[in-house]
Amino acid sequence: MTYDCIVLGVGGAGSAALYHLARRGANVVGIDRFAPGHDRGSSHGRTRMIRLAYFEHPDYVPLLRRARELWLELEKEKGAPLYRETGVVQIGARDGMVVSGVLEAARRHGLDVEEIERGGLPGLAWPESMTAVFERQAGLLSVEECVRAHAALAQAHGAELRIGEAVVGWSADGDGVEVQTESARLRAQRLVVTPGAWAADLLGDLGVPFRVLRKAQFWFATEVEQHTVDGGLPCFYFELDDGHFYGFPKIDELGLKLAQHSGGTEVDDPFTADRGIDAQEQARVVAFLAAHLPGASTTPTHHEVCFYTMTPDEHFIVDRHPRHPQVALAAGLSGHGFKFASVLGEVLCDLTLDGATRHPIGFLCLSRFD
Ligand SMILES: Cc1cc2nc3c(=O)[nH]c(=O)nc-3n(C[C@H](O)[C@H](O)[C@H](O)COP(=O)(O)OP(=O)(O)OC[C@H]3O[C@@H](n4cnc5c(N)ncnc54)[C@H](O)[C@@H]3O)c2cc1C
Numbered sequence: 437m438t439y440d441c442i443v444l445g446v447g448g449a450g451s452a453a454l455y456h457l458a459r460r461g462a463n464v465v466g467i468d469r470f471a472p473g474h475d476r477g478s479s480h481g482r483t484r485m486i487r488l489a490y491f492e493h494p495d496y497v498p499l500l501r502r503a504r505e506l507w508l509e510l511e512k513e514k515g516a517p518l519y520r521e522t523g524v525v526q527i528g529a530r531d532g533m534v535v536s537g538v539l540e541a542a543r544r545h546g547l548d549v550e551e552i553e554r555g556g557l558p559g560l561a562w563p564e565s566m567t568a569v570f571e572r573q574a575g576l577l578s579v580e581e582c583v584r585a586h587a588a589l590a591q592a593h594g595a596e597l598r599i600g601e602a603v604v605g606w607s608a609d610g611d612g613v614e615v616q617t618e619s620a621r622l623r624a625q626r627l628v629v630t631p632g633a634w635a636a637d638l639l640g641d642l643g644v645p646f647r648v649l650r651k652a653q654f655w656f657a658t659e660v661e662q663h664t665v666d667g668g669l670p671c672f673y674f675e676l677d678d679g680h681f682y683g684f685p686k687i688d689e690l691g692l693k694l695a696q697h698s699g700g701t702e703v704d705d706p707f708t709a710d711r712g713i714d715a716q717e718q719a720r721v722v723a724f725l726a727a728h729l730p731g732a733s734t735t736p737t738h739h740e741v742c743f744y745t746m747t748p749d750e751h752f753i754v755d756r757h758p759r760h761p762q763v764a765l766a767a768g769l770s771g772h773g774f775k776f777a778s779v780l781g782e783v784l785c786d787l788t789l790d791g792a793t794r795h796p797i798g799f800l801c802l803s804r805f806d
């Protein structure tokens with residue numbers, strides 16, 4: 437059988453692409469080694485932050501606006517909560533990359549961001565030398581539920597799913613593609629590649645030196661009412677002298693979730709990477725917790741290992757393949773891509789069915805590495 441399109445990797449970005457393609461009536465199949473919402477790649481750990489005043493680069497803001505809109509639409513179509521508007525506070529030196537970047541993105545794009553005085557968030561402490569900027573229209577996404585929602589609704593719109601099947605390679609010929617899995621050879625007119633931490637295996641011919649970093653997320657019990665969403669704690673992100681740390685308010689029995697965004701150990705193979713606790717990583721997160729969230733237990737209730745796939749400039753690659761225009765890809769989401777997954781799905785669908793997209797993705801093109 438020949439499909440209109442094959443989506444290779446049904447994780448954060450791939451499940452969204454599958455959904456948009458199926459919704460537009462394409463005869464599409466998604467292939468993944470693991471079931472949607474699995475914990476082997478980069479889209480697990482209960483929560484992901486979404487914020488619009490983007491310090492990483494103001495050009496992301498139009499994509500973020502559409503991403504937020506699409507998450508809300510998905511939530512409505514699924515009829516289950518996926519997004520929680522907790523607000524996000526970002527804290528650091530006034531002239532540091534985070535606070536100045538947030539203010540610049542907000543200024544350029546007319547976003548609502550306010551400064552918060554020290555003591556203004558009772559559950560969270562920060563030094564007098566730092567500035568805190570708060571964005572109300574921001575919050576958290578239930579990461580696994582989002583992936584499952586995209587995949588399930590894609591199926592409801594007619595997509596086929598092949599789960600538990602590894603892709604061993606793909607090739608393009610004429611204006612079609614062929615995908616070889618462990619057990620089948622599939623043909624389609626178009627291909628979407630959304631490989632997460634396996635970008636080097638499936639997109640090695642691009643010549644981009646993807647680096648995979650192992651990252652741990654830790655949860656800590658707390659009885660402090662001000663550590664809950666109802667008690668007023670938003671999601672938080674700190675730029676400190678010893679790195680970038682972030683976290684989420686208590687939303688369930690596991691308590692606060694914290695992690696270090698900077699740093700990370702490079703791994704050769706996500707399959708064989710150690711998933712145990714790294715004592716030094718835990719010690720850094722516990723030191724952050726003790727300094728900024730007084731009253732919480734410093735013994736983790738739970739931890740999970742997850743992977744960042746970094747590009748050399750830490751911005752995503754969203755483009756068509758330079759030698760095979762029938763192949764669209766989203767790779768190297770560099771540790772900040774989940775919030776965009778909804779709009780990346782729409783972009784990949786546009787590139788696949790229309791050959792172009794109205795969304796401003798020029799700054800994410802592959803040719804910037806030429
Ligand atoms: C600890 C942590 C915290 C993060 N926090 C945030 C945050 O707060 N906000 C935010 O926006 N982003 C955050 N990110 C980043 C974000 O989660 C990732 O950028 C995003 O989820 C990556 O999505 P993906 O589709 O590229 O990869 P994945 O979701 O991992 O999907 C790739 C899929 O491809 C499949 N696959 C690959 N190769 C094959 C093959 N050969 N055969 C079959 N299947 C294959 C995999 O099984 C997988 O399902 C965080 C990441 C981590 C690790």
